[in-house]
Amino acid sequence: MYSSEFCAVLARHPALKDFTSRVTDFLDKHLPEPLTEEAARPPWLGLRKSAAQAGLTGFDLACATVGPGDGRGPAGARDADVVVPPGLERVAQGMAMFLAGRRDCDAREIFSSGHGAMALRYGAPAVAQAVLDGVVNRGELAGVASSEPHSGSDLRGLRTVAVDHGDHLLLSGTKGLVSRVEEAVGFVVFCKVLRPEQAAGMDSDGAALREVPLSALWLPMDSVGVLAESAAPLGLRGWSLGRLHFDAVRVGKDRLLGAPGDGRRIFDAHFSGWRLMMAMVCLGAATASIEETMARTRRRSVGRMSLADIPSVACRLGTAAAEVQAATAWCFSLLERIEKDGEDIDVAACSAAKALATDTSYRAVDIALQLHGSDGYTRHTPMEKRLRDIRGLRIADGPNDTLYSVLAHSLLAATRPSPSLVAQRQA
Template structure:
C-alpha cells in the first residue's frame, strides 16, 4: 500500500502525462490508468479489492486532486459506487470489481426538474412487479451520465411511507433508460443532463439495501461525499493562490512588479488562512466520521461544504482578477476553477441550504421547521 505522500506523487505523475496528451479532465482515462496505483479503490473495503482508507486519509487525496482540476474529485476512490458495497448480488460484485480495476465509472441521479434540496418532492416512482420493480420518472441536472458505465438511481419507494425512497444500481445501457443532454458552464470532460424511464423493469438484484432504504443510504453517503467535495475545493483554491502569487511577482506595470502594491498581496494572505482553517475543520469532521459519530460530523461537514467552497471561489476569483484580461482567457488555469466552484456551490447541497442545516443542528430543529413551514398570511386589514 502507498502512503499519502506516495499517492500524491503518483497523482502528480499521471496528471503530467494526461495533460501532455490533452486528457487531463477525462474521468475514464484517470480511472483506467490510476488503477495501477490503486486510486479507484482507495476508500473501498479490502473485501472488494480496495485499500480501505479512512476519511482522514482520503481528505488529503481529494484535496491534492483538486489542485489540478475540480472535476478530478470524481476520479478519486469509489465515489458514487461506495453504497454498492451494501449489495450482495453478482451484478454488484462484478460492478465493484470493474470499479476497482478502473473499468467502471459511476454517476448518481437524484435531482429532478422540481425536486432538488426537497427530495420529498421526488416524482420518480418504483412499483412492485412480482419480485422486481417497474420504474417510471425522469431525472435532471445530473453530471457524468455520458461518461458513466453505471448509475445509482433514486426513486420513491414501492412500499412504505409516501416520503420513503429506494435506490438502484443500473448499468447505463439498461433497457428503457434514456439519457437526456443539457449544457453546463463548467464540467470540462464531463457531460450534464438527465434520464428518462417509463415502466422500466428492474430486477431485485439491482436494489441497493431494501425498498425504502434510500434516505438512509443518501444521508450516510452524502455526508462523506460533501466532506470530500469540500476538500477538493480547498485544494483548488490553494493552487489558484499559488498562481496568483507568481503573477504578482512577474507582472510589471509602471516600472515594477505589481506585487509591490500590497493590496494585491492581502487577498493571498486572507484566503490562504481561511482555506487552512477550513482544512483543519475538515480534518476534525473526518475524525468524527471515522469514529462513526455522524451526529457530531454532520454540522461540521455541512458548514465546510458551504464555507470551504465559497472561500475557494473567492480565492479563484481574486486570482483571475489580478491577471487582468488574460485571467479571463484559457491562457491561465483559472477559468475552469471559477466555473466549477460556482457549480459546486449548488451541487451536493447548496451553500444556503447547508448554512440552514448548520443552524438547525446546532441551535434546534424548530428553526428549520420555521424556515420551511407554510404560513398563511392574513390580509393587512385583518392583521390590524
C-alpha cells in the first residue's frame, strides 16, 4: 500500500502509470524486500547498470538538441522505450526515488542520470555526449564535489581554484566529505576560476576568494592528480564516502559547465530538484516503515488488547502518517512547479521541503523502531538501517538547519513579490 499522496500524483498524471509499473517491476526483481543491515549487500553498481539496460537511467532528461549552457538535455538522452511525457521528467524522477526508498535508501543511485544531469544540461557537446554514453547508456555513476572541510555548505567560502592558463585550467584543492568517491567515473566540481595573477595575490585564509563567482566543471576520475581518500560513514554504507584531493589537475577549458561564473546558477537549478529527490527517498522509507509497523501492531497484543487498539500507539502512528503525507504532498507539488517554471525555481521552498521531509521521515522511522520493541533495535529489521541512512540525508546536500534558514531569509528579504509560506497548486 503506497502513500495516498503518491497515488494522488498518479491520478493527476495517469501517463506515468506505465513508468511506475516498470520501476516497481525492476525493484521486485532485484530488491524484492526492504534491506536489513545483516542481509548481504546488493551489487549496487551492478543494479544501476541493469537499470541502464532497462532504459531507467535517462528518463529524467528532456529530449532536445542543445548548445552548451542552455539548461536542457542532449538529443537521445532518454531511452525511447521508457515513456515519460515531456514536462513530467522531474515528477517521474521523484516517483522513482520514492519507490527506491521503500526498499532501501542506498537504492537512490539506481535510477536516473543523477548528478550527471548537470554535465548533460550545461556541458559542451563532447562532455555531454561522453556523460550520456557512460552515465545514461552504460549505467556508470557521476558524483558531485562541492563542500569543503573548512566551509561546509558555505558556497562562497570554497577555496578549490582552477587557474586559467589560456588553453587549460589547473585545478587544486580538497573536497569532502563526498559520496561515490570509489564508484563515480567523474565528478561535477564546484570551484573558483582565477587568472594566474589573481591566484598569486590570494591571501592564505581565502578571504578574497569569497568575492570570486562560483564555476563548475566536469572532471573524469582518471585525470592525473586526482586522489580519493575513503572514510567510514555511520549510515548510507552502500556507496563509498570520502575526500577528493586535486593536485594541479590539468583540465581542458571545454570541460567547464556553462561559462566561468555560472556555478551558482547551475548549483541552484540542479540541487533544488536533487534535494527533493533525497526527500522522496526518505519519505519512501518512512512510508514503508509506517506500513510495516501498522501490520505488526495488528498482530501483536498486550494482554487481551491488540497493540493497534492502544490509543497512544494509534496516536503516534497517526501523527507520523499525517506528517509524512503532508511532506510528500509538498515535495511533489514543488516538483510539478519546477516542471512548469523551468529555471525560475523557488530555491528556498525546495530547500525547506527537503529539510522538513527528512526530519519528518526520521521521526516516523524512530516511532516505527520503538513500536517494534527490541526487534526494532536489531539488524534483522530494516528500522535501524533506515534510521542511520536518513540521519545521513539530513546532512547531505546542505544540513537541515541551513536549509530552513534559506526559507526564512527569503521570506524576511521578500525576494519574491508577496511571498506566501505555502504556494497553492494551480488547477
